[in-house]
Each structure stands twice: as structure tokens, then as C-alpha cells.
Amino acid sequence: MLETIDYTIVKRRAGYYRLKLGRGSTQQVIDKVMPFIGTPCKYCKEIITEKNFSLDHKDPLPSSKRGLANLSPKEIERLSSMDNIQVIDLICNRSKNNLTDEQYTSLLEFLEKDPVMKAIVLKKMKMSNFIFRKK
Numbered sequence: 381m382l383e384t385i386d387y388t389i390v391k392r393r394a395g396y397y398r399l400k401l402g403r404g405s406t407q408q409v410i411d412k413v414m415p416f417i418g419t420p421c422k423y424c425k426e427i428i429t430e431k432n433f434s435l436d437h438k439d440p441l442p443s444s445k446r447g448l449a450n451l452s453p454k455e456i457e458r459l460s461s462m463d464n465i466q467v468i469d470l471i472c473n474r475s476k477n478n479l480t481d482e483q484y485t486s487l488l489e490f491l492e493k494d495p496v497m498k499a500i501v502l503k504k505m506k507m508s509n510f511i512f513r514k515k
């Protein structure tokens with residue numbers, strides 16, 4: 381049985397949407413995050429702390445209302461379940477943006493071939509996603 385995070389979609393001025401965790405989620409979120417504090421981020425190996433952690437959807441929710449409307453209730457439930465949430469550092473969350481875990485992992489593997497290219501591409505990706513700030 382999937383555990384579902386209580387959430388609401390908040391429309392941003394720029395037309396973006398973000399996920400806002402509901403009040404009932406607090407203990408659930410703490411239980412999810414705490415085991416990861418002090419461990420390396422799965423993508424960049426940066427140590428995850430109380431200040432840099434972020435909750436990331438392995439398979440992202442659509443960033444628009446229209447995208448959400450195209451999903452079945454079952455798919456929305458899967459995407460918003462705790463099983464689809466991973467704890468990574470904030471920088472990686474910004475870079476990963478709407479890529480799936482699989483897509484971002486293979487992108488990082490590709491970028492490993494060229495450290496200069498990796499630094500430039502990840503910097504650009506991070507900057508293009510400033511809208512997703514830590515709450």
C-alpha cells in the first residue's frame with residue numbers, strides 16, 4: 381500500500397506550479413529525511429545536512445495543471461506517494477528539475493566523460509531552475 385503525501389499545488393506568479401507539503405505530512409517528512417542526514421547525496425556525493433536536503437520526486441509530477449489533468453488518478457497517486465520521494469541535496473534537486481531519476485543518472489554518467497562540460501552543463505541546469513526554492 382502506498383503512503384500518500386498530503387499536498388496542494390500552488391500556482392506561482394510566473395505560471396509555474398510547486399508542490400506544497402500539507403500540515404499532516406510533517407512527521408512523515410521527518411521520518412523520510414532523518415535517515416539521510418549525514419549520508420552522501422546519491423548523485424553528487426555531497427553530504428546531506430539539515431540545511432541542504434530536499435525532497436525530490438524520482439519520477440516528477442507534471443509542472444503544469446494541464447499535465448496533471450492528463451494523468452490518471454492512479455498515476456497521480458503513484459507519483460505523489462512516499463515511494464516516489466527521495467532525499468537528495470538541494471543543488472541536485474534544482475539541476476534534476478523535471479528529469480526522472482533514470483534520465484538524470486544517465487545524464488550524469490554521460491557528463492563524467494568530461495569534467496569541464498559537466499561543470500558548465502550542471503551550472504546552467506541549476507540556474508535555469510531557481511523557481512524551486514527551499515521552503
Ligand SMILES: [Zn+2]
Binds near residue numbers: 423424426468469471
Ligand atoms: Zn547532490
